[in-house]
Every structure is written in C-alpha cells, then in structure tokens.
Amino acid sequence: MDGIRGWVYRNRRHAKRWLSTAARVLPAPVSRRLRAVAEQVAFRVVPEYQGETLRPIFEYWARRHLQPLAGRVGVASPDHMYLEESKAMAARKGSVSIASIGSGACTMELALLGRLRAEGIDARLTCIDFNAGLMRKAVELARGRGLDAWLDVQALDCNRPFALPPHDVVIVNQFFHHVEALETFAASLRASLAADGVLLTSDVVGRNGHLPWPDVEAVVQAYWRRLPAEKRFDRYHARVLDRYLPVDHAAYSNEGVRAQDVVANLLREFEFERFLSFGGAIMPFVERRIGFNFDPACAEDTALIDELAALDQSRLEAGDYPASNMIAVLHHRGWAGERRYVPVSPERHVEATLRQRALCTQPRAGA
Numbered sequence: 314m315d316g317i318r319g320w321v322y323r324n325r326r327h328a329k330r331w332l333s334t335a336a337r338v339l340p341a342p343v344s345r346r347l348r349a350v351a352e353q354v355a356f357r358v359v360p361e362y363q364g365e366t367l368r369p370i371f372e373y374w375a376r377r378h379l380q381p382l383a384g385r386v387g388v389a390s391p392d393h394m395y396l397e398e399s400k401a402m403a404a405r406k407g408s409v410s411i412a413s414i415g416s417g418a419c420t421m422e423l424a425l426l427g428r429l430r431a432e433g434i435d436a437r438l439t440c441i442d443f444n445a446g447l448m449r450k451a452v453e454l455a456r457g458r459g460l461d462a463w464l465d466v467q468a469l470d471c472n473r474p475f476a477l478p479p480h481d482v483v484i485v486n487q488f489f490h491h492v493e494a495l496e497t498f499a500a501s502l503r504a505s506l507a508a509d510g511v512l513l514t515s516d517v518v519g520r521n522g523h524l525p526w527p528d529v530e531a532v533v534q535a536y537w538r539r540l541p542a543e544k545r546f547d548r549y550h551a552r553v554l555d556r557y558l559p560v561d562h563a564a565y566s567n568e569g570v571r572a573q574d575v576v577a578n579l580l581r582e583f584e585f586e587r588f589l590s591f592g593g594a595i596m597p598f599v600e601r602r603i604g605f606n607f608d609p610a611c612a613e614d615t616a617l618i619d620e621l622a623a624l625d626q627s628r629l630e631a632g633d634y635p636a637s638n639m640i641a642v643l644h645h646r647g648w649a650g651e652r653r654y655v656p657v658s659p660e661r662h663v664e665a666t667l668r669q670r671a672l673c674t675q676p677r678a679g680a
Contacts, residue, residue, distance in 0.1 A: 368599075368601075369609045372609070373609035373615060379592075382591060382626075382655050386588070386653045388589060391640055392421060398511055399411055399425065402481045409434065410439070411437070412439040413483075414471060414488060415486070415489075415491065416442050416486070419451035426463060427458060437463045438460075438463060438465070442466075443468065448467070448468050451464070452464070474497055474500070477504075478505075481509075483506050483512045484513050484514070485502070485516065486514065488516065489572070489575045490518070490568070490571070491570065495571050495578040498578075499579055499582045500582060502583075503582045509645075509648060510644070510645070511642060512643040513642055513643075514639070514640070514641050517637060518576050518638065518639045519635065519636070520573050521572055522569045523560070523572070524569075526634050526635070526673075527672040528672065529594050529634050530559065532594035532624065533557050533598075548601065548602050548603075576659050577663045579659070580659055585643050585659045586651070588655070588658065589654075590662055591637075593625045593636055594625045595618070596637055596638075598621060599618065641659075
C-alpha cells in the first residue's frame with residue numbers, strides 16, 4: 314500500500330491537470346463536489362505532514378529569516394504557540410477545553426493533548442473534520458496512546474453553519490484556505506469560542522489557488538531569469554523552465570480556494586492580538602517545486618536566498634503586496650490584549666490584498 318501511495322504522490326501532477334480540465338467544463342455544483350472528493354483522496358495519499366517533503370533550504374530560510382520575525386510576536390512555532398496558549402488558559406481556569414477544526418487525523422492535536430495531560434493539566438480535545446475516515450483514524454490513534462477518554466471527534470462540513478459548546482481554545486491549523494464558505498465558517502467559529510477564549514491559527518492567506526500576486530510574480534520572474542538551467546528545474550512540470558509557471562491549485566481541489574479572503578473574514582468576527590504575516594516572492598524558491606534545487610551548504614545558493622528574502626521582507630513591510638502566510642492569535646471583540654503585528658497589521662494586509670486584486674483585472678502589458 315505504501316508503494317502505491319508513493320507512486321500516486323509522485324505522479325499527482327497528471328491527476329491535477331485532468332481535474333483542472335474537468336472542473337472548467339462541468340456544472341458548478343458538480344465541479345465543487347469533484348474538488349471536495351479530490352481533496353479527500355489527496356489527504357489519504359500525501360504525507361500527513363507535508364513539511365517532511367520540504368528540502369533543507371526551507372529550513373535554512375526559516376531559521377535565518379522567519380524565526381527572528383516570529384520571535385517579535387512571541388511565537389517559536391505554531392505547535393509551541395498552541396501548547397503555551399492552552400497551558401496559559403488552563404492556569405487561569407483550572408482546566409482547558411480545546412477544539413481543532415479541520416484537524417485531519419489529529420496527529421498534531423493528539424501530541425498537544427498528550428503533552429498537556431502528561432503535565433497534569435485537565436485538558437479535553439474535540440477534533441472536527443469533513444473526512445469521516447480520518448476521524449476514525451484519530452480515534453484509533455488516541456486509543457493507542459491512552460488518550461481516547463479525553464477526545465471527542467465529529468465529522469462536519471465546515472461550509473455549513475455549526476456551533477460547538479463554547480471551547481476555551483479553538484485551533485484552525487492550515488485549514489482556512491480549504492474553506493469555500495468563509496463567512497459561514499468564521500461566524501461558526503465565533504459561536505464555538507468561549508467569551509474569554511482564544512482562536513489560534515497558522516494558515517495560508519495569499520492569492521487564491523496559491524498563485525502569486527502580480528507584483529510578487531514580477532519579483533519571482535526577475536530572479537528566475539538569473540538562475541542557471543539546473544536551478545530552474547520545476548518538479549511539478551518535471552522539466553527545466555525558461556519562465557516560472559504559476560499553478561492554480563484551486564482549479565483541481567479546494568487548495569487555497571479562498572485564501573485571499575481569510576484575514577478580511579476574521580476581521581469581521583474577531584480582534585487580532587498577534588499577527589505575523591510572512592512569505593511572498595521568496596516562497597517558490599524554498600518550497601517543494603523549486604526548493605530542491607538549492608543547497609544550504611552552497612554559499613552561492615544561500616546568498617541568493619538571503620538577497621531575495623531581504624527584498625521580499627522590505628516589500629512586505631512597505632505594503633507593496635500582502636504575505637502568503639500568517640500565524641495569529643485572536644479573541645472576541647473587546648478581549649484582545651496588547652497588539653503585536655509583524656510586519657503589518659491585519660488591516661494593512663487586507664488593503665494590500667485589495668490593491669493586488671485590482672491589478673489582476675488589468676490587462677498585461679503586450680497582451
């Protein structure tokens with residue numbers, strides 16, 4: 314079975330292209346259902362934590378450029394943030410109820426629950442996901458770790474309204490960008506969060522489908538032209554490219570289906586206490602498709618990554634374009650503490666998004 318899954322994962326681009334074509338010709342309701350089914354299948358065949366497929370150049374960039382920024386908002390990592398905020402809530406209230414929405418098989422969540430219980434904290438966990446098969450797997454994992462007494466799971470479609478019993482901590486980890494009905498989802502989260510509760514998230518908030526914004530792509534293409542042929546091998550297209558070719562991942566699944574609207578919808582329902590936004594033009598060069606071409610032991614490679622990362626950060630700070638990722642701590646209105654925003658506020662992120670959206674409607678030069 315692992316051999317079959319590995320083969321499917323390595324050849325996934327062919328299925329993605331077929332699904333993209335089918336989605337364009339099918340009626341909208343059928344297309345939406347097809348994308349949802351494709352996503353369920355994908356989560357059965359790809360690595361549970363796709364970070365395992367990232368190359369060392371990503372770790373180099375994160376350690377050298379991202380970690381200092383995260384430290385300015387008091388975040389060592391998303392997992393560490395989930396742990397520390399849960400412990401702080403338990404210290405205030407004597408116990409802590411945690412809900413993770415879009416949890417998949419709950420691997421990260423069960424590690425969190427296990428850590429809390431091991432420290433003597435009265436913690437209970439609810440995991441919510443659309444995929445009933447993954448929920449069954451979560452129960453099996455919890456049973457194997459002796460945590461099933463403190464776990465509840467539910468299979469829900471988060472595009473439909475829901476209201477859980479109010480939880481102290483609500484976690485949405487890498488899931489907002491899979492949700493089409495963001496307005497409904499954000500309102501459901503508000504209804505499921507205790508009055509003094511905290512919403513924690515790490516997610517993708519760039520252009521829909523993980524496409525680059527126009528001003529981001531201009532930077533990417535400029536640096537692409539500087540690369541020798543061996544650095545321009547694209548694993549998605551399985552060939553050397555003269556020009557970087559963006560891929561619309563929302564064309565074949567719900568991957569990034571409304572990523573660009575996440576922050577605006579959260580602003581309507583919550584207050585941001587901490588907001589770290591990061592990654593624009595640097596991302597294609599450190600992630601899976603292209604990042605394999607760069608070696609952190611090669612001074613020439615790291616010099617290029619450092620140069621581009623610095624330029625990217627200056628453009629983000631100036632508000633020239635919005636970041637593609639966020640880590641955030643949110644509360645109900647009136648409950649947020651001292652604000653820490655790096656490099657820009659959520660409101661400025663939305664403003665930059667709107668400017669880039671306007672550019673997307675303009676005809677390209679020479680078109």
